[in-house]
Amino acid sequence: MEKIGIVSLYYQNGNYGGQLQSYALPHALQSLGFYGEQIRFVRDLDGSMSRKSRMRSKNPAVRVKAVGATVKHALKEASTVVSNYPVRGQLRKRENAFHSFERSVPHSDVVYNEHSIAAAGASYDAFVCGSDVIWNAGVDPQISALGFAPSNKLKVAFAPSLGVGSIPAGWFDKYQRYLDRLDAISVREASVAKELHTLMPNREVFCAADPTLLLSRNEWEQSCRPQQHDGYALCYLLGDSRAQRDRAAETARQAGLDLLTFPHVSGNTFRSCDRGFGDIQNYDADAFDFISLIRDAELIITDSFHAVVFSSIFHKKFIALDRMNGSTSKMGGRVRNYLASLGLEAQLATLSDESWASFTGEIDYSSVDDRMGKIRDRSLTYLRNSLNR
16 A cells, blocks of 8 residues: 655644544545555744744844844733633643544654655655645645655645635746646646646646545544534634624524534634624534534534535535625635535525525535535546556
């Protein structure tokens, strides 16, 4: 069995969707006859590595700015500790749940950085980069596009995302030399696939499904666990819109359901808009508990791509929302494209809709399952063919 090294945002990923993707791809590779494991590497999540590097600069002005940035970061961290104090115990439960799940995913023994990751080249027969927003998450393309991998070993991109619907200015110049080395290229966004093919007319660029879609409902069911709650609506909002939260609470009340929520932690900061939001606040669910609670809910209200995915996998009633941060809508393109691919556009709601009650009716999933099955088959075929060259 060939050993495949996977580069994604697996390591220290405090996001349910990120963790479920990290689990799904090795599982799918196993079904194709490969052993896949996540390559652990350090990301500069808080900018500390960059600041330390700049503090060693020979340019005094650069060093002074780095010191200032370090002091500013320390003050921000201190402020975060103070603001999180009332929920510090709950946040520790969330962190422990994520760490526990991370250990359950096949992964490298070594944790690499951008200087040492070339050593991983000898440990694997082939490499896959993706999925998640690996190509737009502050990760050096030497890592995210497999620039470290030996030239004589297969290198496959499976559904890496740019997190946006079009290629940002300067991105292709930064990535081109690494893309040229890949033996097979796919991305998650159809619009990006079309743009990349225009920029690289001699290369095929496939539009691949998110890894969570590579597993069937039955396969995900095997990972689900009994939960202690029933008769509830589940709300998972990654944005900070109070108006969406108020409408979600109102919708649950109208349906006669308790509201179960997952208070979101962004950059280790607990958001004030989640204080007191929901009849049941969940902090201790790991990724399998998360999908189990989606499976057992009467209704899901979410701006999360992966909560939408699992709502459709488990045939749930759901309301999909654009993610709002302040007055800005972000990341909604992924949800909209996914809904369109399955013919579920009618499940997308906005705050301008007079009532969300009309979104809570039964959904005919017969045609949805057919479309989802075709998406899964095409993506698995791409993955199999790319690794059997």
